[in-house]
Amino acid sequence: MVTAILNAAGSSSRFISSTTNLPKQLCLLNDIPVFLWSLNTFSKIEYIDQILLMVSQDIKTRVQEYINSKIQDQSHKLKICLGGESRQESVKLALDELTNQNYQDKVIIHDTARPFVTKSIIDEVYYSLKSCKASTASIKVVDTLKKVNTNNSYEYINRENCFLIQTPQGFEFKTLYQCHLKAIEDKCFFTDDTSLVENYGEKISLTNGSILNFKITFANDLILGQEIAKTF
Amino acid sequence: MVTAILNAAGSSSRFISSTTNLPKQLCLLNDIPVFLWSLNTFSKIEYIDQILLMVSQDIKTRVQEYINSKIQDQSHKLKICLGGESRQESVKLALDELTNQNYQDKVIIHDTARPFVTKSIIDEVYYSLKSCKASTASIKVVDTLKKVNTNNSYEYINRENCFLIQTPQGFEFKTLYQCHLKAIEDKCFFTDDTSLVENYGEKISLTNGSILNFKITFANDLILGQEIAKTF
Numbered sequence: 001m002v003t004a005i006l007n008a009a010g011s012s013s014r015f016i017s018s019t020t021n022l023p024k025q026l027c028l029l030n031d032i033p034v035f036l037w038s039l040n041t042f043s044k045i046e047y048i049d050q051i052l053l054m055v056s057q058d059i060k061t062r063v064q065e066y067i068n069s070k071i072q073d074q075s076h077k078l079k080i081c082l083g084g085e086s087r088q089e090s091v092k093l094a095l096d097e098l099t100n101q102n103y104q105d106k107v108i109i110h111d112t113a114r115p116f117v118t119k120s121i122i123d124e125v126y127y128s129l130k131s132c133k134a135s136t137a138s139i140k141v142v143d144t145l146k147k148v149n150t151n152n153s154y155e156y157i158n159r160e161n162c163f164l165i166q167t168p169q170g171f172e173f174k175t176l177y178q179c180h181l182k183a184i185e186d187k188c189f190f191t192d193d194t195s196l197v198e199n200y201g202e203k204i205s206l207t208n209g210s211i212l213n214f215k216i217t218f219a220n221d222l223i224l225g226q227e228i229a230k231t232f
Numbered sequence: 233m234v235t236a237i238l239n240a241a242g243s244s245s246r247f248i249s250s251t252t253n254l255p256k257q258l259c260l261l262n263d264i265p266v267f268l269w270s271l272n273t274f275s276k277i278e279y280i281d282q283i284l285l286m287v288s289q290d291i292k293t294r295v296q297e298y299i300n301s302k303i304q305d306q307s308h309k310l311k312i313c314l315g316g317e318s319r320q321e322s323v324k325l326a327l328d329e330l331t332n333q334n335y336q337d338k339v340i341i342h343d344t345a346r347p348f349v350t351k352s353i354i355d356e357v358y359y360s361l362k363s364c365k366a367s368t369a370s371i372k373v374v375d376t377l378k379k380v381n382t383n384n385s386y387e388y389i390n391r392e393n394c395f396l397i398q399t400p401q402g403f404e405f406k407t408l409y410q411c412h413l414k415a416i417e418d419k420c421f422f423t424d425d426t427s428l429v430e431n432y433g434e435k436i437s438l439t440n441g442s443i444l445n446f447k448i449t450f451a452n453d454l455i456l457g458q459e460i461a462k463t464f
Binding site for chain 2: 195211212
């Protein structure tokens with residue numbers, strides 16, 4: 001069994017759309033809201049048995065309306081759940097839901113702010129779980145990598161063996177849940193689930209992501225997304 | 233006056249095309265070789281007076297043939313020059329050529345392995361040179377950033393204020409040339425020209441690049457490039 005946890009509960013704090021005033025998940029790319037792109041992709045994958053879509057209270061009704069009107073085949077076991085204050089809390093709430101179901105198998109987590117994920121990216125993460133307990137889509141850094149410090153000093157980071165970590169990320173449920181419980185105990189916060197799990201000693205397998213699987217973060221990204229959406 | 237230095241002299245060491253056996257600069261994206269995409273874009277910009285296209289000996293004839301057959305308007309002052317062993321050496325050879333011309337003004341350097349550069353990205357670099365001596369297109373890192381060390385240990389790099397440095401990069405000629413001469417003296421090698429110049433104390437202005445302005449590095453990138461080329 002595989003459950004997909006699709007996180008659409010972000011606060012869009014870095015995202016200010018001057019034209020629509022909408023949170024990024026509801027902004028339209030070729031007439032389809034951001035969150036629905038990856039939901040559609042995951043919905044079509046035969047080995048995914050259940051999808052938990054994590055949303056914030058303020059967009060829940062709109063999300064439900066979009067799903068009713070835009071997803072024809074609703075045979076998939078899709079459940080819309082309330083997320084938390086942070087990305088990490090939203091994932092933890094999804095894992096609590098799975099615990100209530102006595103769920104024991106694999107989970108694949110994806111941020112719906114990455115609308116252009118493809119089946120082959122998801123497949124790579126899924127199949128890698130046959131030989132590891134945690135894996136993530138990633139891309140190798142090939143550009144010069146520069147860090148500008150707050151005092152305006154800078155440093156160049158050796159890009160050799162540097163990776164940008166994307167989602168989807170796949171896990172054995174038990175491993176992920178136990179690490180999340182420890183992180184709460186330790187009051188530790190992480191920007192993604194593989195770094196959380198790795199912090200507690202698990203090895204992560206890196207699979208191929210894609211430049212197009214970028215995260216819509218700033219308003220400008222929506223313009224780029226709109227261009228890509230036309231042809232995706 | 234502005235001279236564009238377009239670097240197509242790379243050895244494609246990380247690029248192995250299984251289907252064509254061609255160096256990446258000559259691989260076709262929608263029937264146009266990689267190097268010609270950005271050359272076309274630069275050719276149409278009115279404030280660019282001269283273009284130096286740096287190529288390696290083994291592709292020079294093919295590059296010339298493509299230019300003869302594919303570029304209709306050849307009024308632009310385009311000069312094909314032999315590059316060096318490394319990226320840095322190729323740029324230095326271009327600067328030597330400009331010194332022979334008694335050139336004193338601005339240069340914009342671009343790696344033609346980034347075919348999808350746009351006029352607006354080039355414009356931002358160019359106009360920023362009104363208030364600084366060096367600038368570069370860049371994008372902010374929004375993904376988790378992970379470094380895998382050779383002993384398989386890892387570290388997570390705080391992504392806050394981290395930037396991926398792209399090209400085009402703009403410079404006052406004199407500043408850039410003097411720094412290149414110092415780098416030769418010091419036997420220092422850099423992955424791009426802004427880090428070279430910054431090493432000798434110049435401040436760099438960061439302008440907006442784009443995710444689509446990625447560098448074709450691995451064979452897989454060509455597949456992605458082909459998709460983008462269809463609609464660019």
